[in-house]
Amino acid sequence: MRSVLISTYEMGRQPFGLASAAAWLREAGWSVTSIDAAKDNARLRDATLVSADLIAFHLPMHTATRLAEPIIRKARQLNAGARICAFGLYAPLNAEWLRSLGVDDLLGGEFEAALAAIARKLVAGPKDPPYIRLSSTSRPGPFGPGAQLPRLRFLVPDRTGLPPLSKYATLQMPDGWRRLVGYTEASRGCRHLCRHCPVVPIYNGQFRVVQPDVVLADVAAQVAAGAGHITFGDPDFFNGPTHAMRLVCALHAAHPSMSYDVTIKIEHLLRHRDLLPRLADTGCAFVTSAVESIDDRVLAILEKGHTRADFVEAVALCRGARLTLVPTFVAFHPWLTLESFCELLDAIAGLGLIDHVAPIQLAIRLLVPEGSRLLELDEMRRHVGRFDPATLTYRWSHPDPRVDELHREVTAIVGMRLNANRRAVFSEIRSLARERAGLPPAADRTRPARDRATVPYLNEPWYC
Ligand code: SF4
Numbered sequence: 249m250r251s252v253l254i255s256t257y258e259m260g261r262q263p264f265g266l267a268s269a270a271a272w273l274r275e276a277g278w279s280v281t282s283i284d285a286a287k288d289n290a291r292l293r294d295a296t297l298v299s300a301d302l303i304a305f306h307l308p309m310h311t312a313t314r315l316a317e318p319i320i321r322k323a324r325q326l327n328a329g330a331r332i333c334a335f336g337l338y339a340p341l342n343a344e345w346l347r348s349l350g351v352d353d354l355l356g357g358e359f360e361a362a363l364a365a366i367a368r369k370l371v372a373g374p375k376d377p378p379y380i381r382l383s384s385t386s387r388p389g390p391f392g393p394g395a396q397l398p399r400l401r402f403l404v405p406d407r408t409g410l411p412p413l414s415k416y417a418t419l420q421m422p423d424g425w426r427r428l429v430g431y432t433e434a435s436r437g438c439r440h441l442c443r444h445c446p447v448v449p450i451y452n453g454q455f456r457v458v459q460p461d462v463v464l465a466d467v468a469a470q471v472a473a474g475a476g477h478i479t480f481g482d483p484d485f486f487n488g489p490t491h492a493m494r495l496v497c498a499l500h501a502a503h504p505s506m507s508y509d510v511t512i513k514i515e516h517l518l519r520h521r522d523l524l525p526r527l528a529d530t531g532c533a534f535v536t537s538a539v540e541s542i543d544d545r546v547l548a549i550l551e552k553g554h555t556r557a558d559f560v561e562a563v564a565l566c567r568g569a570r571l572t573l574v575p576t577f578v579a580f581h582p583w584l585t586l587e588s589f590c591e592l593l594d595a596i597a598g599l600g601l602i603d604h605v606a607p608i609q610l611a612i613r614l615l616v617p618e619g620s621r622l623l624e625l626d627e628m629r630r631h632v633g634r635f636d637p638a639t640l641t642y643r644w645s646h647p648d649p650r651v652d653e654l655h656r657e658v659t660a661i662v663g664m665r666l667n668a669n670r671r672a673v674f675s676e677i678r679s680l681a682r683e684r685a686g687l688p689p690a691a692d693r694t695r696p697a698r699d700r701a702t703v704p705y706l707n708e709p710w711y712c
Pocket of ligand 1: 440442
């Protein structure tokens with residue numbers, strides 16, 4: 249039996265989800281062709297789709313889902329008899345739309361065992377009814393309200409057939425060196441319930457660990473393939489701090505020259521401040537943190553669990569621990585004003601974080617996908633229109649059209665200059681924003697552009 253696993257976009261990383269699914273299907277006795285269409289579209293041949301018994305798409309994020317549409321349509325058109333599955337966070341969120349494209353099965357979090365079970369049943373004979381697994385308490389599905397996601401015994405991801413790491417994002421070091429980057433996950437899901445987060449409708453406050461031996465074997469395989477740096481793609485690395493610290497200590501002991509990066513929320517950086525020096529000591533190149541906003545009212549709406557003061561404290565803590573903090577933002581949302589956008593830029597400059605912030609972060613607009621907890625709030629509902637199947641989001645417009653216009657202008661500045669000098673782009677955006685807000689030029693002008701950022705960063709810009 250032949251399967252084809254397809255990834256369409258994973259932020260410039262070699263896809264863990266695809267490699268994990270490949271391991272489970274191969275263990276079930278299937279032949280697997282893994283295709284990363286973002287990096288190696290040439291392998292997506294008609295003959296490959298036509299000969300497959302099972303075609304599965306990994307949809308971990310919004311952009312990946314939109315990019316998958318034409319490929320799903322083509323797969324269904326070429327191969328009416330194939331079982332087509334979609335798995336990952338955005339599969340159940342867009343169930344109706346995916347079904348209209350011809351997808352049979354929709355698997356959300358912790359999908360591997362269910363995918364392997366579908367494959368085994370296909371071998372056994374007659375087609376089973378389509379399988380939909382959701383975990384949200386507000387959605388129908390076989391797992392029902394309050395359902396627990398399974399706790400899997402993971403297999404070591406099988407990266408056979410995926411493009412080499414040299415095709416993916418690299419880590420740009422301040423000294424000009426670049427490192428090949430591997431990607432793994434030590435946990436999935438999240439204990440928290442931030443309103444704007446796509447993890448929440450699927451995991452609903454649950455998180456699941458990947459067994460340490462599996463993670464370390466996956467890291468070792470990627471080191472053997474040339475990786476000098478590992479990105480941990482966990483939604484939040486400190487959902488399980490003991491598990492996390494055991495892993496990075498073991499990683500450092502086995503590969504002392506390796507660096508890594510992780511994502512940790514501000515609340516966890518404060519709560520586990522004692523662990524920060526150990527992250528630095530074990531090779532942590534940077535910590536990404538979804539700060540989202542510096543406006544406490546907006547942070548409360550998003551239920552982020554931190555305040556502006558917490559963010560400022562986290563910056564100081566990371567600096568004291570020799571850790572590079574990389575904040576990300578939802579820069580444009582319905583509660584922004586022209587003045588508060590300028591205030592955000594002033595705060596970034598004032599905290600010495602201009603080099604830390606990727607230019608695309610200054611143009612990120614709040615996404616409201618199907619299932620978003622934001623839709624529970626009047627503050628959000630009064631701004632949104634109908635669900636737009638073309639963008640797979642609820643469209644919203646700002647009550648002040650000048651803010652939407654500023655968003656268009658900032659997006660145009662960032663445009664194709666996603667990897668341009670960060671200081672130059674920041675300075676341009678700041679000048680524009682202050683002009684639009686009727687404010688004088690910033691008193692603390694951004695220092696002149698340098699050739700390179702002063703902090704390590706991944707050179708693949710990303711979208712949600
Ligand atoms: S902490 Fe991060 S991953 Fe967890 S719910 Fe909030 S935004 Fe999502």
